[in-house]
Amino acid sequence: MEPLYKPEGVEERWQRTWEEEGLYGAEPGSGRETFVVAHPPPNVTGALHTGHALQISLADALVRWHRMRGFETAFLTGYDHAGISTQNAVEKHLVGQGTSREEVGRERFVEIVWDWLRQYGGTIMGQFRRLGASMDYRRERFTMDDLYVRAVMRWFVHLYEKGWIYRANRIINWCPHHETSLSDLELVHEEVDDALTYIRYPFADEPENGVTIATARPATILADVAVAVGPGDERWRDAVGREVVVPFVERVVPVVADERVDPEFGTGALKVTPGHDPMDFEIGRAHELPELTVIGSDGRMNEQAGELSGLTQDDAEERILEWIRDRGLLVKREAYRHSVALCERCKSRIEPLISLQWWCRMDELKQPALAALRECRVRYHPESQHRFAIDSLENAPDWNISRQLWWGHQLPVWECPDGHLTVEETEPDACTDCGSTELTRSEEVLDTWFSSALWPFAILGWPEQTPELEAWYPGTLNTTAREIIRLWENRMIFSGLELLGEIPFETVIIHTTVLARDGRRMSKSLGTGIDPLELVAEHGADATRYGLLKLTSSQDVRFSEGAIEEGRKLANKLWNVARLVLANVGDARPEQRPRALEERWLAWRLDRAQAELEQHLSAFELSQATSVLYHATFDDFCDWYAEAIKPRLYDGDEDARATALANLERLLKLLHPVMPHVTEEIWSNLPDRKTRLIVAPWPEPVGAEDVGEEFEPIRTAAEVFRRAGVRPQLGEEQQRIFDAVVKPDRARADGGNVEAEAERLRAEIARAEGMLANERFVQNAPGEVVEAEREKLERYRRELDALGV
RNA sequence: GGGCGUGUAGCUCAGCGGGAGAGCGCCCGCUUCACACGCGGGAGGUCACUGGUUCGAUCCCAGUCACGCCCACCA
Numbered sequence A: 001m002e003p004l005y006k007p008e009g010v011e012e013r014w015q016r017t018w019e020e021e022g023l024y025g026a027e028p029g030s031g032r033e034t035f036v037v038a039h040p041p042p043n044v045t046g047a048l049h050t051g052h053a054l055q056i057s058l059a060d061a062l063v064r065w066h067r068m069r070g071f072e073t074a075f076l077t078g079y080d081h082a083g084i085s086t087q088n089a090v091e092k093h094l095v096g097q098g099t100s101r102e103e104v105g106r107e108r109f110v111e112i113v114w115d116w117l118r119q120y121g122g123t124i125m126g127q128f129r130r131l132g133a134s135m136d137y138r139r140e141r142f143t144m145d146d147l148y149v150r151a152v153m154r155w156f157v158h159l160y161e162k163g164w165i166y167r168a169n170r171i172i173n174w175c176p177h178h179e180t181s182l183s184d185l186e187l188v189h190e191e192v193d194d195a196l197t198y199i200r201y202p203f204a205d206e207p208e209n210g211v212t213i214a215t216a217r218p219a220t221i222l223a224d225v226a227v228a229v230g231p232g233d234e235r236w237r238d239a240v241g242r243e244v245v246v247p248f249v250e251r252v253v254p255v256v257a258d259e260r261v262d263p264e265f266g267t268g269a270l271k272v273t274p275g276h277d278p279m280d281f282e283i284g285r286a287h288e289l290p291e292l293t294v295i296g297s298d299g300r301m302n303e304q305a306g307e308l309s310g311l312t313q314d315d316a317e318e319r320i321l322e323w324i325r326d327r328g329l330l331v332k333r334e335a336y337r338h339s340v341a342l343c344e345r346c347k348s349r350i351e352p353l354i355s356l357q358w359w360c361r362m363d364e365l366k367q368p369a370l371a372a373l374r375e376c377r378v379r380y381h382p383e384s385q386h387r388f389a390i391d392s393l394e395n396a397p398d399w400n401i402s403r404q405l406w407w408g409h410q411l412p413v414w415e416c417p418d419g420h421l422t423v424e425e426t427e428p429d430a431c432t433d434c435g436s437t438e439l440t441r442s443e444e445v446l447d448t449w450f451s452s453a454l455w456p457f458a459i460l461g462w463p464e465q466t467p468e469l470e471a472w473y474p475g476t477l478n479t480t481a482r483e484i485i486r487l488w489e490n491r492m493i494f495s496g497l498e499l500l501g502e503i504p505f506e507t508v509i510i511h512t513t514v515l516a517r518d519g520r521r522m523s524k525s526l527g528t529g530i531d532p533l534e535l536v537a538e539h540g541a542d543a544t545r546y547g548l549l550k551l552t553s554s555q556d557v558r559f560s561e562g563a564i565e566e567g568r569k570l571a572n573k574l575w576n577v578a579r580l581v582l583a584n585v586g587d588a589r590p591e592q593r594p595r596a597l598e599e600r601w602l603a604w605r606l607d608r609a610q611a612e613l614e615q616h617l618s619a620f621e622l623s624q625a626t627s628v629l630y631h632a633t634f635d636d637f638c639d640w641y642a643e644a645i646k647p648r649l650y651d652g653d654e655d656a657r658a659t660a661l662a663n664l665e666r667l668l669k670l671l672h673p674v675m676p677h678v679t680e681e682i683w684s685n686l687p688d689r690k691t692r693l694i695v696a697p698w699p700e701p702v703g704a705e706d707v708g709e710e711f712e713p714i715r716t717a718a719e720v721f722r723r724a725g726v727r728p729q730l731g732e733e734q735q736r737i738f739d740a741v742v743k744p745d746r747a748r749a750d751g752g753n754v755e756a757e758a759e760r761l762r763a764e765i766a767r768a769e770g771m772l773a774n775e776r777f778v779q780n781a782p783g784e785v786v787e788a789e790r791e792k793l794e795r796y797r798r799e800l801d802a803l804g805v
Numbered sequence B: 001g002g003g004c005g006u007g008u009a010g011c012u013c014a015g016c017g018g019g020a021g022a023g024c025g026c027c028c029g030c031u032u033c034a035c036a037c038g039c040g041g042g043a044g045g046u047c048a049c050u051g052g053u054u055c056g057a058u059c060c061c062a063g064u065c066a067c068g069c070c071c072a073c074c075a
Helices: A010-020 A050-068 A083-096 A106-120 A123-130 A146-161 A218-223 A278-286 A303-308 A313-326 A367-374 A383-394 A448-452 A467-472 A484-500 A532-539 A541-550 A561-583 A597-618 A622-650 A654-671 A676-683 A708-724 A732-742 A754-773 A775-780 A783-803
Strands: A034-038 A072-076 A165-175 A180-182 A187-203 A206-215 A226-229 A243-246 A251-257 A269-272 A330-343 A351-360 A379-381 A413-415 A421-423 A477-480 A507-510 A513-515 A556-558
Touching: A010 A123, A010 A676, A034 A050, A034 A467, A034 A477, A050 A072, A050 A123, A050 A477, A050 A513, A050 A532, A050 A541, A050 A597, A050 A622, A072 A467, A083 A106, A083 A448, A123 A532, A146 A165, A146 A421, A146 A448, A146 A484, A165 A278, A187 A218, A206 A218, A206 A226, A206 A243, A206 A269, A218 A303, A218 A313, A226 A278, A269 A278, A278 A351, A303 A313, A313 A330, A367 A383, A367 A484, A379 A383, A383 A484, A383 A507, A448 A484, A477 A484, A484 A507, A532 A541, A532 A561, A541 A561, A541 A622, A541 A676, A561 A622, A561 A654, A561 A676, A597 A622, A597 A654, A597 A708, A597 A732, A622 A654, A622 A732, A654 A676, A708 A732, A708 A754, A708 A783, A754 A775, A754 A783
Parallel strands: A034 A072, A226 A251, A379 A507, A477 A507, A513 A556
Antiparallel strands: A165 A180, A165 A351, A187 A206, A187 A243, A187 A330, A226 A269, A243 A251, A413 A421
């Protein structure tokens, strides 16, 4: 064992060994209590980012802890086909090759995606392995596997037969680049500098007067079907019920009153364009207005735009404004900064369009999930996210589940020439309405999250009644980031309850978002991302895991290299104290024989540390857990215990040797869930190893007595000696420990500062005396607080006496 | 605009009703036979601000300011 612990090579060797020896594997039917984590499937084209690394560190620590406690742990993994994300990546790839999706056509495109996945996909599992994630990689699954597809089809047909899937024309978010609908959750918003244009719409019967509206999108004027004003708006009271003429198209439309109009904005009058604006769509439906569409699926003016057909919106806008200006209807145009919706993948400006889409009705489907959340049968951590999850589900609108992409699960919907739809899991022989055999399958695909919703049980083989499904559903735990709650977590809960009648997991941990060093969000496009593999390469997986977990305290936290360096130092410290023990135990075998004071003290301290650790792990407070491990190792084990026993080890004290080995074993076990590699490596150097640490039993507490009262005077003496150069009186055994740890022969050169120490103690004494002299404090404060203050006062007085001043 | 969260030592963060803490950085001293990725000592904080509750507030309450993340159809 070298003086400096070098993780490279060591970590990879253990990762291979654990996996090859089958220690990551889970088997159904072992009869043991289960701990099941269906880990979130990363995008098949993805690379490891800090979020993944944090999530893995968190889940793996809990999995390893439970494995050591004897649970049958199933840590399951795989990939998501990630519809739009993958399609977008492959499209970019094609453009790079001088071609395009349109050029190769759908059939070829899908083939290319599969080829591309075989070539570039799948690297992330190697990265999970490199972090030490103890997943059962043999059971890796993909959301486009044949079996998984079957589950998705079953889910669709199930909902359809219940009447919860329907088709409707509604205004939706349309990405003109991908030419697909998108859910609200797939958008990003961005501030843009735009213009707000005020235009007078003349009254039909009084052209010299009219209603002035404000619009940010003059190109949509061609689809205007009304003007709306606030119901109580005095300025426009007389206009309501009259008719105005829409410029350019010269269409006569009504002026209606609607409470959706904000009188504070612009002129308080709104042009109503149900075909191209979500709010106008609502107003239109409320007033039974026609729905015109002048923009096509490519974002250009369509054939309904007459002479402007085929123009871009900008060109059309220019022509329309020219017409309006010529007729003196342009009131003003002012700079306007507002936020617009973009496709999160390609950043194209979202076009609200009316479109025939498939929807999943949520009102009944979500009820069992809401009940499960309200009753805390499924519990989000932290509590604030639990409330958010419930709110989100309560307010969940019907879900647009169809996408007009090329990559995804094709809808199990077949159409005959008469337009009848047949919905079945596999291709039907004939139309269920008319018996026609000329069936064409819908070209639309499902929202990726429609299939992700089945993850916890589809990967176990559902709808087959497999041993895995039997053993591991419901699962235990899921971990994710905040923004995934609505997209995925809630949907797994309602799909599991609907299809299997049981919750998919008991707990969802919403983990910290790690921000860049400067406090901004980590993102590739901002260049603020930090590659966890680089951290692993530089500091090791153990240090990276430790550092990331240390950072998981509050909701958002800034990345800092310091936390990971602390992890590296902890690994090195552990390595070295193990060297000390192993080099000096002769042929001793591990056994707890805590007779000497420092041994009874360490047993007591480790019992306490273990209890705290277990409590923090149970509460998913991994940051607190790292803190306990750090102090138990550095302060208790190394600084005090190891120093105290060193002379006894050198002297060949058999009790000290056997106990030191036992204590080291125990410390390794406590650290293993967070730092698996260095602990396993040291473990393999202990005498008589028959099992791997990864599957070694979690330690039982020694049940040591509280020896604080006996040990504390040594610590106080050390402090006084180091600061003031004065040696307080101690008992014989206390003195032995003091001499071993403090090494008084190496007294400080300046002899210490007695006066400064005395000063500090006098101040403490004055403070304590002041408090105890305050009658209201003695009367009102809890008895133990007053008592503690008295004890402190006496201790300070003793210490001051010991200084001899 | 709404929700959640955060403002504590130069930096990253613990603490959350009774003595201001850790790691890193900085200064001083130590190559002491596990470790210089170490050991010992030290400097450095009106605990964002203003009120309130309390014998006592960094901690609880109200408000203000600043920042972050998520969400949102103001044309």
